[in-house]
Amino acid sequence: MADKLLDASQPFDVPLLDATVAAFYGTGSADERAAAERILRQLQEHPDTWTHVVAILQNSQNLNTKFFALQVLEGVIKYRWNALPLEQQEGIKNYISDLIVQLSSNGVSFRRERLYVNKLNVILVQVLKHEWPARWPAFISDLVSAAKSSETLCENCMSILKLLSEEVFDFSRGEMTQSKIKELKNHLFSEFKLIHELCLYVLSMAQHPELIKATLATLHAFLSWIPLGYIFETPLLDTILKLFPVVAYRNLALKCLTEVAGLSFGEMYDSQFVKLYTAFVVPLQLVLPPCTHIPEAYSTGSNEDQAFIQNLALFFTSFFKAHISVLESTPANQAALLMGLEYLIGISYVDDTEVFKVCLDYWNSLVCDLFQSECNRENPAAAAMGLQVPMVGGMVDGIGAQFSHRKQIYVYPLSQLRLLMISRMAKPEEVLIVEDENGNIVRETMKDNDVLVQYKIMRETLIYLSHLDHEDTEHQMLTKLNKQLSGEEWSWNTLNTLCWAIGSISGSMVEDQENRFLVTVIRDLLNLCEITKGKDNKAVIASNIMYVVGQYPRFLRAHWKFLKTVVNKLFEFMHETHPGVQDMACDTFLKIVQKCRRKFVILQVGETEPFVCELLKGLPTTIVDLENHQIHSFYEAVGFMIQAEADPHRRDEYLQKLMELPNQRWAEIIGQARQSVDYLKDQEVIRSILNILQNVQ
DSSP states (O other): OGGGGGOTTSOOOHHHHHHHHHHHHSSSOHHHHHHHHHHHHHHHHSTTGGGGHHHHHHHOOOHHHHHHHHHHHHHHHHHHGGGSOHHHHHHHHHHHHHHHHHHHHSHHHHHHTHHHHHHHHHHHHHHHHHHTTTTOTTHHHHHHHHHTTOHHHHHHHHHHHHHHHHHHHTSOBTTBOHHHHHHHHHHHHHHHHHHHHHHHHHHHHOOOHHHHHHHHHHHHHHTTTSOHHHHHSSTHHHHHHHHTTSGGGHHHHHHHHHHHHTOOBTBTTHHHHHHHHHHHHHHHHHHSOTTOOHHHHHHHSOHHHHHHHHHHHHHHHHHHHHHHHHHTSSHHHHHHHHHHHHHHHHHHTSSOHHHHHHHHHHHHHHHHHHHHHHHHHHOHHHHHTTOOOOOOTTTTHHHHHSOOHHHHHTHHHHHHHHHHHHHTOOOOTTOOEEEOTTSOEEEOOSOOHHHHHHHHHHHHHHHHHHHHOHHHHHHHHHHHHHHHHHTSSOOHHHHHHHHHHHHHTTTSSOHHHHHHHHHHHHHHHHHHHHHOOSHHHHHHHHHHHHHHHHTOHHHHHHOHHHHHHHHHHHHHHTTOOSTTHHHHHHHHHHHHHHHHGGGGTSOOTTOSSOHHHHHHHTHHHHTTTOOHHHHHHHHHHHHHHHHTOOOHHHHHHHHHHHTHHHHHHHHHHHHHHHHOGGGGGSHHHHHHHHHHHHHHO
16 A cells, blocks of 8 residues: 555655554554665655655644754755756755744744754755855855844854764865865854854853753864854953853853864964963862862762763863873973872773773873883984984983973872872783682783783883883882782782883883892792682782783893793793693793793803703693693793704704603603504594694794
């Protein structure tokens, strides 16, 4: 019956279309929905369906049917507008405009039909992209005049202006030619005075919350491109700042201020940006008192509260990236700057990945900038040539004693930032033992690429922080470690993040300081392993010991006895059957051997033979509890050792001993195969052959 809708010889049946749309969105059978979908698709593709849109909008009782009709009309406007006769274009333009005015002028109908009106606004903006300004030059002035007739109509006019701005500046690429985009932008610029006056009037005089919200949302869309004079040479910013403390407008006002904070146009408006920032932190202290525990406020707050903290992070990071140097200029500005940094540190502890990413991105850029400015101060010749000074361990030690004026400003925030980075350090790739959602320690089965990217950024940030003040970095880490030993802060997560942070700064200290620091860390971790009960706890500590020692090859190469102790400890861990411990022991052993291979094949002071000889003698015992893939990793590590032996005769001798076990198994298999070829078809035998070949490889 619905096929009647496709018959152009009969009057268009709107109730039948309603029934068809209802069948498509209803809970009927799959066949009914498929039939309805076929009819609707054919209607949408029919070139004359749009001529029934007015009848559908006037007579349909189903909102989904109205949306279907508007979708058809939108397609015609987008792709066939210029092919329509002029009178039809005018008819569509006038009908949509009148319908919007009719629905928006009445507060009850406007709220009830809000989704419908929003779609009509989208249709109107699509028309404007063709008609304005050439064939509809008075559109902006007409819209502003209409906005003054009622509050709900004004609210909807704001929505239309916001859509227009977004279409021209954000979504225009691919839909309009460059010349058309340029034309629309120029007309928006030239007529923005009218829009600006309307926005200011509404924000100053309106009492209706929804209208003020719509106006702020519209301003937010405009602020990235309007001439700065409209922002700084009018009462606009003061008006927005007055609205900021009001709960209903807080987030939208903050978004507008954030948009302004990220603008940068030389030094002309520096004093205005300082005025904006200092005027903002005053009401902020009332909205969010400095003593507030921000992570707790975020976790217990409403969606609006959480959005506010997210927006606050964006405001501070945007402002500091563009204008922090201006805030460093005077003691009064510095006090406001430090307050903002304190807020940002608090926000950085919020347990939300996206919020933390915003903060981390800024912290990384700040410490990089501070480090480069310190290096340029120490090495002005390189700075004058535009050279970036590379990070070398201990190169800025001299700066630690005599802080530059700029660095002195940030001493306390940077100390807090070190603690933040240590407390929230992401998991590095080498760590294979993790805590699952049930609180159990298990072997990781998949890599989390987001976490690895975050680790790299945090590692770089912490290395810069270490270069800027080695003493404070060491103090923060050892204090946290002492709290682990005392039980004051004992937890798997706290220990993990601490050890990942310790491992990440390898090479950032001068060698003597690094040696002293690492000896203290390993000693305390071994003591912690001794005094802590429980296999899970010991597995966590063991994985952290392995990670830390694997990150400091320079220390291991310089201290043979320590290196030998570490390797023997890894051999012990290879007998530990807790998930992940053996994998991590084998991986760490391979990593250490790759970086210290020569140390294992030369005769060390106090030893009777090279370590590789001792290792080969105890090889069967060492690998007895390992899985095949772990044995492959172990053999690869020993292969690197043997490769470092310069004497060919000894190298062959070591290789012979290394391959004794695989050769014995190979001889057994060949012996059995000589008696019966079917022996080679056994699955276990095939696996043994593959393992031998992989070891040889």
